[in-house]
Amino acid sequence: MKLTPELLKKLVRASQKTLSEEIGCDDCFDQLHEFAELELSGKTPEKAMPLVQDHLNKCGECRQEYQALLDALRELNS
Amino acid sequence: MIVAMLNWFKRRKQTKKSYLSNEEWLELLASPADEKAVGELRKILVRGLKPALYKYVDRELDQFVEDTVQDSLVKILDKLDSFRGESRFTTWAMKVAVREGLSELRRKKWQDVSIDDLASAGIEDDDDSHPVQFAADNPGPDRTTHESMVLEKVMEIIENDLSDKQKMALNALMVEGISSTVVADQMGMKRNALYKLVHDARVKLKTKLASEGIDPDKLLEQLS
Numbered sequence A: 001m002k003l004t005p006e007l008l009k010k011l012v013r014a015s016q017k018t019l020s021e022e023i024g025c026d027d028c029f030d031q032l033h034e035f036a037e038l039e040l041s042g043k044t045p046e047k048a049m050p051l052v053q054d055h056l057n058k059c060g061e062c063r064q065e066y067q068a069l070l071d072a073l074r075e076l077n078s
Numbered sequence B: 001m002i003v004a005m006l007n008w009f010k011r012r013k014q015t016k017k018s019y020l021s022n023e024e025w026l027e028l029l030a031s032p033a034d035e036k037a038v039g040e041l042r043k044i045l046v047r048g049l050k051p052a053l054y055k056y057v058d059r060e061l062d063q064f065v066e067d068t069v070q071d072s073l074v075k076i077l078d079k080l081d082s083f084r085g086e087s088r089f090t091t092w093a094m095k096v097a098v099r100e101g102l103s104e105l106r107r108k109k110w111q112d113v114s115i116d117d118l119a120s121a122g123i124e125d126d127d128d129s130h131p132v133q134f135a136a137d138n139p140g141p142d143r144t145t146h147e148s149m150v151l152e153k154v155m156e157i158i159e160n161d162l163s164d165k166q167k168m169a170l171n172a173l174m175v176e177g178i179s180s181t182v183v184a185d186q187m188g189m190k191r192n193a194l195y196k197l198v199h200d201a202r203v204k205l206k207t208k209l210a211s212e213g214i215d216p217d218k219l220l221e222q223l224s
């Protein structure tokens, strides 16, 4: 593992955003359908489910899945 | 079952759209699943997945979506019990299908990469045995002695306080940019466990910086 200044920055930034209470990918996935419907109905899921929002901010794969889910649901609702 | 089907057909006549309630879906899909209901769900998933995945699939989108839906249906029928009704049933089912499709695409994209090779390649390249190295070995004239000492300390924390597993994961994820689904596969863990592993590493670093009296903002400023 080569520590470039770039990586060091990433690590330090990530560590500073760390909360003692974070949910993992499983808990995020368990709530994602509810979160998506709240968003699509114009509500504020990030307020109702802040831990899911926090996980989506931090986890690229869950975020990608969430975006794709929204795309799919928009198609179904159209 | 029969009532659910009748309701469904009645509504289909009226609206052209199939609109099953969650209860009806669950009733129809419970084993042995009703063929027509499975077919209907298949259509819905195919329709949703195409716009959701097209930007990630370079060719034969239709075939990929069909295969994904087939695999997803098995999973959905298998874990119907875990649907607790917090959304429309089709939203929940779509979520399962989206994850199925994206996971498959990630595995395909990274199928030729082995994080073990990356790790050992790194070790061979390095002259000394330090698993962690600062790329710019000499700190440079623009860095004060104090700043250099702080950097040294941070590197020491990363080298000594993070486990080999954590370093391996951070390297694969943050340096190589490999998908965490794939990294988790190769490390023999679930993505959820990998997230926790990295989370613990972040907590460790945060706590250690604080206990060493290192101001992260100053550190970041110094690094930029």
Ligand SMILES: [Zn+2]
Binding pocket: A024, A025, A026, A028, A055, A059, A060, A061, A062, A063, B195
């Ligand atoms: Zn995640």
